[in-house]
Amino acid sequence: MRNIHIFLIFTFVVWLTACSKNNSPAHLPEGSVIFQQAAGKDTIEMPLSILKDSAIVVELRAMLANTGSGSDHWVNFAVDSTKITDYRSRFGEGSLMPTTSYLFYKPTVRISAGETLSEIAQINFGLQTKLKEYTTYVVPVVIQSVDGKVEGVATERVVYLVFKTGKPLFINKDSWTIAGVSSVYATLAAANILDNNNLSTYWASNITESMPQWIAINFNRTITFTAVNYYIPTALNYPTQGGYPTSIQIETSMDGASWTSNGIFAGAITSNMQTLETGEITARYLRFTSLASVKYISAYDAIFISGISLVP
Known part of the structure; x- marks a missing residue:
């Protein structure tokens, strides 16, 4: 009886092994699973508006480089950020x-038995208003694995999804830094003009200095804009206490060393701010200079600027 049990168990194991082999995907040659993308075309480019958030779907397919297979195959797409250097x-x-702006909604797809094309893989994009203006964003996509195998079967090719943003609703100041300043009074630091508080924090030039007084900003990227806004703090009770410019020069630069004048503007503050219409400019640096001012409390040549921003 015991011998019969051993024989039955052995037969059952052999049967399971045979079934397992029969259910395994058919062997595929090295590099046989590729993108459904024209040879020599490694980018998919599209403009991307950042004026509002909207749902954008990009579809991808894998394909067999030769004839269809006799069994199903599972293909896994992935984003490989290390490929940005190659791009x-x-x-x-x-x-x-940024990973916050996309979701690989359907990264794993099937190539059905007898077919050469896979199901559609899907990447969803959104939160466009969080992106920077006039910037090229890249999402490098690879075929990460086929039937769980990371190497060999899948092509090593990368397809780059390329998005080019345009004009924004407003120009983000997150990367801006102070490139230089003519003078500072006490603790009223130059960096206060970058903190997005245009009411109560401010930079003040030294009250012992005379005009002109200036402040320079490094955008740390190339920006295209059409006007400059500057703000004075509400603490000045404009125009009661003075301390505001009456003549302003705007200069820009690409390297922070060679400057181009973009005009001299008469001071004309309304509701604690003024817009200086410069026309379209592309630059990496801006220098704001007060050429003349109304004396602060009728005694000191100083200016108080609570914010500087750009108009797209």
């Missing part, structure tokens, strides 16, 4: 798309 070396400037 830059081949195509020029590009920034990785």
Whole structure:
């Protein structure tokens, strides 16, 4: 009886092994699963408006490089951020798309038995208003695995999804820094003009200095804009206490060393701010200079500026 049990168990194991082999995907040659993308075209480019948030769907397919297979195969797409270096070396400037702006909704797809094309893989994009203006964003996509195998079967090719943003609703100041300042009074630091508080925090030039007084900003990226806004603090009780400019020069630069004048403007403050219409300018640096001012409390040549921003 015991021998019969051993024989039955052995037979059952052999049967399971045979079934397992029969259910395994058919062997595929190395590099046989590729993108459904024209040879030599490694980018998919599209403009991307950042004026509002909207749902954008990008679809991808994998395909067999030869004839269809006799069994199903599972293909897994993935984003490989390390490939951004290769993109830059081949195509020029590009920034990785923030992971908060996309979701690989359907990364794993099937190539059905007898077919050469996979189901559609899907990447969803959103939160466009969080992106920077006039920037090239890149999402490098690879075929990560086929039937769980990371190497061999899948092509090593990368397809780059490239999004080029345009004009924004407003120009973000997150990366801005102070490049230089003519003088500072007490603790009223130059960096106060970058803190997005245009009412109560401010930079003040030294009350022992005379005009002109200036402050320079490094955008730390190239920005295109059409006007400059500056603000004075509500503490001045405009125009009661003075301390505001009456003649302003705007200069811009690409390197922080060579400057171009973009006009001299008469002071005309309304509701504690003024817009200086410069016309369209592309620059990496801006210098705001008060050429003349109304004396602060009728005694000191000083200006108090609570914020500077740009108009798209």
